[in-house]
Amino acid sequence: MANVIGSSVVIDGEISGDEDLVIQGTVKGKITLKESLFVEGSGVVEADIVTRNVEVSGSVTGNINASDKVELKTDGRMVGDIKAPRILIADGATFKGNVDMDR
Amino acid sequence: MADTNTIVGETILVKGNLQGDEDLTVQGRIEGSLSLTRTLIIEQGGIVKADVSVNNAVVSGVMVGNLTATDSVELSETGRMVGDIHAPRVIVVEGALFKGKVDMGNLETPRQASTQGVDHKRPSFAPQRPASRPHKAPSAPAAPAKKAAAPAKKTVTVTKKAGSRSKKKVVVKRKRR
Amino acid sequence: MAAEPPGVIGKGIAIRGNLSGGGDLIIEGTVEGQISLKNHLTIEETGVVRADIEAERLTIRGEMSGNITATERVAVLANAKVVGDIKAPIVIIEDGAGFKGGIEMDVPLPDGLI
Numbered sequence: 001m002a003n004v005i006g007s008s009v010v011i012d013g014e015i016s017g018d019e020d021l022v023i024q025g026t027v028k029g030k031i032t033l034k035e036s037l038f039v040e041g042s043g044v045v046e047a048d049i050v051t052r053n054v055e056v057s058g059s060v061t062g063n064i065n066a067s068d069k070v071e072l073k074t075d076g077r078m079v080g081d082i083k084a085p086r087i088l089i090a091d092g093a094t095f096k097g098n099v100d101m102d103r
Numbered sequence: 104m105a106d107t108n109t110i111v112g113e114t115i116l117v118k119g120n121l122q123g124d125e126d127l128t129v130q131g132r133i134e135g136s137l138s139l140t141r142t143l144i145i146e147q148g149g150i151v152k153a154d155v156s157v158n159n160a161v162v163s164g165v166m167v168g169n170l171t172a173t174d175s176v177e178l179s180e181t182g183r184m185v186g187d188i189h190a191p192r193v194i195v196v197e198g199a200l201f202k203g204k205v206d207m208g209n210l211e212t213p214r215q216a217s218t219q220g221v222d223h224k225r226p227s228f229a230p231q232r233p234a235s236r237p238h239k240a241p242s243a244p245a246a247p248a249k250k251a252a253a254p255a256k257k258t259v260t261v262t263k264k265a266g267s268r269s270k271k272k273v274v275v276k277r278k279r280r
Numbered sequence: 281m282a283a284e285p286p287g288v289i290g291k292g293i294a295i296r297g298n299l300s301g302g303g304d305l306i307i308e309g310t311v312e313g314q315i316s317l318k319n320h321l322t323i324e325e326t327g328v329v330r331a332d333i334e335a336e337r338l339t340i341r342g343e344m345s346g347n348i349t350a351t352e353r354v355a356v357l358a359n360a361k362v363v364g365d366i367k368a369p370i371v372i373i374e375d376g377a378g379f380k381g382g383i384e385m386d387v388p389l390p391d392g393l394i
Binding site: 002003004005006007008009010011012013014015016017018019021024025029 | 284285286287288289290291292293294295296297298299300301302303304305309313317318
């Protein structure tokens with residue numbers, strides 16, 4: 001069962017774990033995961049993120065460090081730096097920040 | 104040993120220190136202190152205002168005071184309690200109202216709900232006492248069979264509630280061994 | 281909007297911080313801090329929560345330490361281990377639960393008893 005932070009939940013603090021996490025609500029702080037992070041349309045993340053994959057359809061403000069891939073989907077919005085070996089930014093996504101793809 | 108059971112009937116008020124080695128069912132009122140090596144049952148309508156030390160307690164009436172049990176305490180649906188509970192097993196049934204502390208001791212010791220036959224150690228007598236009719240004394244008379252010259256262990260003042268018809272019985276019997 | 285399904289914080293997730301919100305939440309992982317929910321919080325058997333909790337309803341099967349304030353009810357089920365104070369109109373403790381702390385419900389007593 002996936003971990004889901006529902007749309008009306010607000011978390012202020014640090015989240016860590018070795019499972020996938022789906023964020024539909026608001027998280028401020030820090031996220032460290034071994035697997036994948038999905039920030040859905042209603043999700044708002046103000047945090048530095050360290051994980052394997054990130055898929056953003058909502059809003060992320062903060063730096064992302066992914067060991068595999070970062071994907072900003074069509075309605076995704078991000079402000080911050082991305083460091084990942086693979087990056088996809090879809091048409092319609094908005095992004096402001098630096099990108100570092102050095103392995 | 105026969106499971107004798109003492110009943111404090113609904114018009115009885117006992118004030119003082121009470122001790123015994125048998126089950127005690129309270130339909131009336133006890134104030135003071137109460138110490139049993141067996142089970143205390145406070146029926147709905149019964150009131151105990153005392154510090155209580157027992158093996159098991161089932162509270163369906165009112166309990167005010169601290170309750171220490173070596174085995175279990177159950178606050179049943181009509182139970183109302185104010186005071187602290189110290190017992191390894193405590194059950195608060197939906198409907199019970201409680202205010203106080205609960206201490207089950209060391210929470211690390213594995214505990215399981217009792218699944219063997221007896222869930223609570225209710226006394227084995229069948230409670231058929233009509234609510235407000237005079238009832239006979241419980242098998243007390245037979246009790247004296249075992250005796251022992253136990254010195255009177257309790258000071259009890261049995262007072263009838265003002266205005267009540269005196270038809271009571273109970274009483275607190277003294278224990279023997 | 282239809283009620284959304286409960287949020288889930290799985291076994292492998294740890295959260296340290298404040299959690300608030302309007303939905304139901306199921307905790308199977310670890311949460312330390314403060315929780316304030318409008319609805320139903322369930323701490324499953326693998327859940328470990330060290331937090332003060334405010335919620336409407338709380339069902340505990342795992343471990344919890346902290347103070348609980350619920351507007352409707354709190355159920356501490358068998359095998360749960362709870363340390364802390366509970367204030368709620370209805371509190372249920374199942375046989376087999378482990379609990380240490382205070383419980384405060386409204387207890388109407390006959391006059392003159394206390």
